[in-house]
Amino acid sequence: MKSLKSRKLTDKTARWMITCSGVATIFVILALFVFIFMEVLPLLKGAKVVKENTFAIRKAAVCIGADEHLEIAYVVYNNGKTEFVSLRDGSIIRKHDLPGIGNAHITSVDKYKDHHVMGMDDGRILTVSIGFTQSFENGKRIISPVISSRKAIHTNEEGDSLPFAVKHIVSREDEETSVTAVHTDDGRLLLLSSIIETSLFGEGEKRDLCQDITRLIKKSLRRITPFIHNQTEQPLREGTIAITALALDIFMDNLYVGTDSGEVICIDIREKEEPVVLERVKVSGSVVSAMRFLLGDISLVIGDSEGKVSSWMKVRDALSLSGWSLKKIHTFQSHNAPVVAIAGSVRDKGFVTADSNGLVLLRHATSEQTLLNVKTSSPVTALAFSQKANGILAADASGALYLWNISNPHPETTLKTLFGKVWYEGYEKPEYIWQSTGGTDDFEPKFSLIPLIFGTIKGTVYALLIAVPIGIFGALYTSQFLHRSLKVIKPVIELMAALPSVILGFLAGLWLAPLIEKIFPALVIMPFFIVLSISAAMIIWKVTPLFCKSKYKHGVELVFLIPFIISAIFGSICLSGVFESFAFGGDYRQWLLHVLGLHYDQRNAVVVGFAMGFAVIPLVFTISEDAMSNVPGSLIFASLALGATPWQTAMKIVLPTASPAIFSAVMIGFGRAVGETMIVLMATGNTPVMDWNLFSGFRALAANIAVEIPEAPFGGTLYRVLFLASLLLFVTTFIVNTLAEVVRQKMKKKYSKL
Known part of the structure; x- marks a missing residue:
């Protein structure tokens, strides 16, 4: 009797132990699945406004910006007066008058990093550097504005006798070369260049050039128009053109001119003394109202008077005169009013566009997403994207300054960028590409998992x-x-x-x-x-x-x-x-x-x-x-x-x-x-x-996780995409094993009758 009770107790204990072990195993597997899924979930979340502030400023601004911590903003007015505004309470921290402006007014501003090239209504150009210094006292961060300006340059070759207003201006410079393109109110397009030539003995000689390339454009248009393939079926317009926008790449090799006929004219300015028109491309059915390069100066974002926004890039083309042709890469959600401003991020391929109705849209070039939309009460006159891509600044015509603090951790990931073909910068067509890191800050991450899935299968x-x-x-x-x-x-x-x-x-x-x-x-x-x-x-x-x-x-x-x-x-x-x-x-x-x-x-x-x-x-x-x-x-x-x-x-x-x-x-x-x-x-x-190919290599999902995880910043996009790869492995193994067990049971039932 005692032996029977002992055996029953042993059997009961073993049954409970086995049951608990099985339940624990299932629980651990489910917990692992939930943990991996929770790490992947943020990839599916979009951008959101964390905080919104509105501050009153003196009047409509022509240029705005802020420090990287979004504590102080600067506002430049068309009369040259500059104010530094606290983004905590809207108080004026400091005022500054740009020197040498006098009674003139700023009519156009080109902003690149902390350099601001300003064109005025008397034909002068003023370069201003606006930045911030950072120090610590008693453990507290102190940010101080720093502003400096250069001597104003007059663009009129004949002197001051025939002044004219600058309508559009764009400028880039490095240690040896500076290039400025100016469109004036009398319809001229001027190319101003400054080149430092170094002799064999190491002595530098500065050479300044000022060229009127308006006639060159018109002459070249008549010559090259029959040979250009256009990305749209709308015919190119010959004859008189009106310039509406300018863009210049950081390499100072190509100048892009937007026109009122929806065309973009590409001018090769590598030879500063002999610029050449390369192509004329139809990019829109309406006026090209804004153009700006994204980080890296490869993708050119173009907005028009119908509110359409697209990005374009130079792609190899054997039929083009130069061997390269400007082609549309991405198309974005349209505005309902003319695009008046574009601001790019200095961290990634994100950018912000604003229209004349005050609508501001946050976008990302790689994913073609419109991530966020916010609005001002009147037309936007100045627009800026914060250095850390965590804030948007806008000034409108009613004299209001808006700040939207945003959360946008993974703008480059969508189902398309993860599992579809994407046309990346530097590629000739859409492709599946995995390349998580690059050698420069302007690198465009490529997170397509398809090559890794293919390699795993292979x-x-x-x-x-x-x-x-x-x-x-x-x-x-x-x-x-x-x-x-x-x-x-x-x-x-x-x-x-x-x-x-x-x-x-x-x-x-x-x-x-x-x-x-x-x-x-x-x-x-x-x-x-x-x-x-x-x-x-x-x-x-x-x-x-x-x-x-x-x-x-x-x-x-x-x-x-x-x-x-x-x-x-x-x-x-x-x-x-x-x-x-x-x-x-x-x-x-x-x-x-x-x-x-x-x-x-x-x-x-x-x-x-x-x-x-x-x-x-x-x-x-x-x-x-x-x-x-x-x-x-x-x-x-x-x-x-x-x-x-x-x-x-x-x-x-x-x-x-x-x-x-x-x-x-x-x-x-x-x-x-x-x-x-x-x-x-x-x-x-x-x-x-x-x-x-039997004789080529590949990369599998599991091997990719091992290679990339040491380089993945915690909580970053790469980090979470690697968790997505592990989730794919987990789910694939689970599904295959489940199907295998179903098939095995059917086969067992069938052949057990033999």
């Missing part, structure tokens, strides 16, 4: 192509044909699973990859020689007298076969050079490139297939062999008794009966291959390319 397919046939047929031979005295082969193969993947990856990258590259022609002919050697071994075994074969037990033919296979491998390697000269013209790499168009990389999918297949084989073999060995002997003996050969019995009885477990073995091997990290990381070039 590596898995090649690994399974090697592992599944070898594992299953090796298990079939071991369980059905191999003599019991040689069953030691099974634990030896199982020991292969204990090898760390980092060791396999190390050997594959540093030993196997160079070896395969060296003997690649041998690998091509090796299957032929192995089949030939096996055939020869079979013939020799058949003709061997029975009294000789009777000395060996049935199932040890493998020992007889091994020398033939080794001889075939050795012979293939010896004939490698001869075969390469005969079949590949002496160099198989060049043959693959010129005949098949395939590039051969030393670390490629073939290497990964062998290495990862070696890691997957023990899993497939062990589970399959156990399943085949556990097929009821009655079925096997019945088949043999009815006259079936051992091979027929193995194929018709053993394999179908064990197929549910074999299928599970393949799925487990699939999961092992999908999640493999170190072998893929060390045995491939780890390049995120989409190519089924």
Whole structure:
């Protein structure tokens, strides 16, 4: 009685322990899923306004800006008076009058970093630097405004006798060169250049140029118009044009002129003394009202009088005169009124546009998203994007200054940028690209997961192509044909699973990859020689007298076969050079490139297939062999008794009966291959390319996580995209295993009736 109670207590305890362990396992898996999903969730959230403030200023401003901490803003009025405003309470911290303006008024401002080039109604140009210094006293940050200006320059070549107003101005400069383009109220377009030429003795000589390029534009338009392909079907307008906007890249190579006919004229100014019009492109059906380069000065954002906004970029074009053509890359949500201002971010590819109705839209060029919309009470006269991309400043015609503090942590991620083709800067067409970091601050992150998913599938397919046939047929031979005295082969193969993947990856990258590259022609002919050697071994075994074969037990033919296979491998390697000269013209790499168009990389999918297949084989073999060995002997003996050969019995009885477990073995091997990290990381070039070429590398999701996670800032976009990659692996494995179990149960039910 006591023994019975003890057994019941033990059974009950074991049942509860097993139940709790199962529940705990499910809970841990669900908790892991929830944790990963919560790290990915912020990628799906858009921008939002954290805080909004409105301050009263003297009147409409022509230029505004703020320090990086959004504590102090500066406001420049058209009479040259400048005020520094506290963004906490709106109080005036400091006032400053720009020197030398007198009774003139500022009519146009071009802002680049902390440099402000201002054109006035008397034809003068004033360059002003407005910035902030930062210090600490008693642990408290103190920000102080700093402002300096240069001598005003008059743009009239004849002197002051015929003054004219500057309508549009754009300017860039570096240590040796400065370029300013000016459009005046009398319709002229002037190009002002200052170049410092250094002699052989290190002496610098400054040379100033002032050119009227208005006639050059008109003359060149008539000459090049027939050869330009346009991005729209609307015809180009010849004759008189009115300039409405200017843009100049940071390299001072190209000047872009927007016109009232919706055209943009590209002028090559690399040769400052001889500027040349390159092309004339129809970018809009209405007036080009605003233009601005984004960070990096590759993408040009264009707004028109209908409220349409698009970005354009130079792309290679063999039919263009210069070999390059301006093409539309992205189209953004339109305004309902003319676009009057564009402000770009100095941190990423984000920018802000404003229209004459006071609507301000926050956008991102890569994702084509309109992230946020805010509004002023009257038309916007000045617009600025904070240095940290966490605030928008706008001044309107009613004398109000607006500040919107925003939260916009992941503007570059959408379903399209993560899983679709995107036209990135520097590319000739939309593509799937993964490139998370770059060498410059103006780099455009590329977070397409498609190349990584493709690489994962590619590596898995090649690994399974090697592992599944070898594992299953090796298990079939071991369980059905191999003599019991040689069953030691099974634990030896199982020991292969204990090898760390980092060791396999190390050997594959540093030993196997160079070896395969060296003997690649041998690998091509090796299957032929192995089949030939096996055939020869079979013939020799058949003709061997029975009294000789009777000395060996049935199932040890493998020992007889091994020398033939080794001889075939050795012979293939010896004939490698001869075969390469005969079949590949002496160099198989060049043959693959010129005949098949395939590039051969030393670390490629073939290497990964062998290495990862070696890691997957023990899993497939062990589970399959156990399943085949556990097929009821009655079925096997019945088949043999009815006259079936051992091979027929193995194929018709053993394999179908064990197929549910074999299928599970393949799925487990699939999961092992999908999640493999170190072998893929060390045995491939780890390049995120989409190519089924056997001889090219790839990058898998798991390997990408290992490579990128040390460089991913906590909470940043890359950090969360890597969690998304892990979520994809998690969900994929879960779905595949679930489907595999469903299929396995159906197969088990079907073949259990045998």
